[in-house]
Amino acid sequence: MRNYDLITPEGTKDLLFGECILRRDIENKLLGLFKSRGYCEMITPGLEFFDVFNLNSQYFPQENLYKLTDAKGRLLVMRPDSTMPIARVVATRLKDATLPLKLCYDQTVYRTEPALKGRSDEIVQTGIELIGSQLKMADLEVISTAVDSLRAMGMEFSLEIGNIGIFKELVGKLDVSDHVKEKIRRRIETKNFPALNDLLDSLGASPVTAALKKLPALFGGEEVFEKAAELMPDENITRLLEELRDIYRDAAEICGSDGTITVDLGLVNKTDYYTGLIIKGYLQGHGEEVLSGGRYDKLISEFGYDIPAVGFAVNVNGIAKVMEKNSELPRIPGADVIVYAEEGCEVEAFKAARKLREQGLIVENALFDDLESVREYAMEHKIAKVVVIDGESKEVQI
Amino acid sequence: MSKPIRIALTKGRLEKDTVGLLEKLGFDCTAVREKGRKLILPVPDANLEVVLAKANDVITYVEHGVCDMGVVGKDTIMEMDGKFYELVDLGFGRCKFALATKKGYDFYGGYGIKTIATKYPNVSRHFFEKKGMDTEIIKIEGSVELAPLLELADGIVDIVETGTTLKENGLEVIEDVAPISARLIANTVSLKMRHAEIEHLIKLIEENL
Numbered sequence: 150m151r152n153y154d155l156i157t158p159e160g161t162k163d164l165l166f167g168e169c170i171l172r173r174d175i176e177n178k179l180l181g182l183f184k185s186r187g188y189c190e191m192i193t194p195g196l197e198f199f200d201v202f203n204l205n206s207q208y209f210p211q212e213n214l215y216k217l218t219d220a221k222g223r224l225l226v227m228r229p230d231s232t233m234p235i236a237r238v239v240a241t242r243l244k245d246a247t248l249p250l251k252l253c254y255d256q257t258v259y260r261t262e263p264a265l266k267g268r269s270d271e272i273v274q275t276g277i278e279l280i281g282s283q284l285k286m287a288d289l290e291v292i293s294t295a296v297d298s299l300r301a302m303g304m305e306f307s308l309e310i311g312n313i314g315i316f317k318e319l320v321g322k323l324d325v326s327d328h329v330k331e332k333i334r335r336r337i338e339t340k341n342f343p344a345l346n347d348l349l350d351s352l353g354a355s356p357v358t359a360a361l362k363k364l365p366a367l368f369g370g371e372e373v374f375e376k377a378a379e380l381m382p383d384e385n386i387t388r389l390l391e392e393l394r395d396i397y398r399d400a401a402e403i404c405g406s407d408g409t410i411t412v413d414l415g416l417v418n419k420t421d422y423y424t425g426l427i428i429k430g431y432l433q434g435h436g437e438e439v440l441s442g443g444r445y446d447k448l449i450s451e452f453g454y455d456i457p458a459v460g461f462a463v464n465v466n467g468i469a470k471v472m473e474k475n476s477e478l479p480r481i482p483g484a485d486v487i488v489y490a491e492e493g494c495e496v497e498a499f500k501a502a503r504k505l506r507e508q509g510l511i512v513e514n515a516l517f518d519d520l521e522s523v524r525e526y527a528m529e530h531k532i533a534k535v536v537v538i539d540g541e542s543k544e545v546q547i
Numbered sequence: 548m549s550k551p552i553r554i555a556l557t558k559g560r561l562e563k564d565t566v567g568l569l570e571k572l573g574f575d576c577t578a579v580r581e582k583g584r585k586l587i588l589p590v591p592d593a594n595l596e597v598v599l600a601k602a603n604d605v606i607t608y609v610e611h612g613v614c615d616m617g618v619v620g621k622d623t624i625m626e627m628d629g630k631f632y633e634l635v636d637l638g639f640g641r642c643k644f645a646l647a648t649k650k651g652y653d654f655y656g657g658y659g660i661k662t663i664a665t666k667y668p669n670v671s672r673h674f675f676e677k678k679g680m681d682t683e684i685i686k687i688e689g690s691v692e693l694a695p696l697l698e699l700a701d702g703i704v705d706i707v708e709t710g711t712t713l714k715e716n717g718l719e720v721i722e723d724v725a726p727i728s729a730r731l732i733a734n735t736v737s738l739k740m741r742h743a744e745i746e747h748l749i750k751l752i753e754e755n756l
Binding site: 267307309339340343369413431433435 | 610611612630631730733734736737738
């Protein structure tokens with residue numbers, strides 16, 4: 150048998166020193182920002198019953214979940230997402246809470262990714278959920294929080310919005326099986342124009358198929374709305390487009406000149422419980438979105454509590470990756486002082502060290518039995534000051 | 548001028564056809580034509596940077612966003628899958644995936660599980676899954692035609708261009724699996740962040756296909 154005692158499983162890694170500082174810094178910035186807007190933090194278990202993710206609508210394919218069983222043989226999963234556990238909590242313990250609820254989280258999610266692709270199975274997501282409001286103001290609040298989150302990373306960013314409702318309206322008018330609808334969705338999502346056209350041509354020409362063909366090409370700036378106006382003469386679609394345009398204009402103002410707001414009517418992700426607004430955030434230099442979210446008005450009702458919600462999650466790993474690529478890792482702040490105890494003065498030394506820490510210094514207690522080794526250690530670790538405790542304490546400058 | 552757009556080309560025939568297409572658009576591809584052993588080459592007047600890679604790697608580089616665009620065969624896309632936009636059917640590099648057996652062999656007869664030899668296990672698996680048919684799939688690296696001749700497999704799923712190799716070895720196509728041609732793909736973020744430039748290039752390409 151082979152031993153794997155010296156390595157970590159594929160898709161995971163150890164983070165050391167500077168990498169941790171960078172990660173924590175991103176997480177703290179985001180959490181701080183959310184809390185300053187009145188969001189309250191939640192922590193849900195890393196393990197959940199499989200059933201939480203196996204609702205009527207299957208948002209997460211079972212082959213992408215890490216599964217195990219509990220002591221009673223029941224199927225558990227490592228949480229692949231935070232929104233569904235939060236929906237579960239909202240529908241149970243928070244059922245009588247005053248609405249709207251403003252919740253935030255900062256936790257790891259686990260999904261199996263294809264091997265040897267340089268992807269991570271363990272991702273830290275920091276995000277918000279705004280529960281119980283269907284107002285446009287709620288959508289804008291989430292967009293504005295997303296813009297602030299991206300801006301806080303100090304890089305060129307772009308926020309993209311869409312509305313999956315337009316696709317759902319259109320495809321709902323087609324008399325085809327769910328299987329075919331899924332094929333259409335997939336081809337719009339991947340902007341696979343040749344395959345989408347072939348498939349829609351086989352369904353016969355109609356205003357609906359013509360509109361679906363155009364959907365993936367409708368992305369960019371405000372001009373998209375001009376082009377989309379001729380998409381289809383339909384009351385619902387016109388209304389959805391007008392609402393989105395409204396949000397787009399407000400979002401552009403909220404964003405100011407710091408970043409770019411764009412629109413893509415072809416955003417039709419799969420694992421999405423999304424019902425309306427979709428948002429995605431990009432940073433220059435990273436090949437995948439670092440922020441994603443939207444409105445999910447039907448999800449919590451699957452847990453028995455029918456209320457609307459909107460939110461997003463930031464992929465902290467993704468952001469850390471861009472930052473590591475763009476600049477050096479943050480330096481670890483070394484100790485300011487090292488305290489060395491002569492034999493018999495150990496307790497005195499701990500007391501002295503505590504006093505120094507109370508002044509705000511980083512203080513180490515030396516773990517050597519001769520002063521020369523302490524000096525060498527201090528030199529190597531760039532510690533400026535050695536304090537010797539030998540009954541009457543004295544300071545030695547390095 | 549902004550940072551060049553990086554486009555990964557599948558080495559070999561697709562590379563030559565793509566360079567031909569770029570020249571038809573009026574771009575100077577001298578550096579690519581006289582590449583020697585270099586793997587990253589400029590096409591300055593198009594503000595492009597051509598990267599030469601193996602088919603599977605084209606997809607990997609585009610998925611990660613280290614290349615903004617790529618030219619790769621539908622065969623590789625079907626086998627690899629992945630997250631990227633598949634924008635244009637370039638029309639060249641045409642061939643097909645097909646199921647072939649020894650001449651006259653009754654592949655669908657009997658109730659025994661059939662064995663398939665292939666370089667494309669995912670394509671084969673999906674094809675038979677759709678038929679609701681259990682098969683045993685064996686991955687072969689070299690000439691797949693050997694497997695039925697050596698009686699390792701009942702049939703093969705492979706790329707067929709002219710069918711000459713099949714014929715000369717006493718095999719025949721019994722069913723087409725999927726048509727194949729070269730595709731222009733793009734990284735999902737690049738398409739958004741560099742929309743105007745990429746859209747312009749796509750328009751030029753589509754007008755000249």
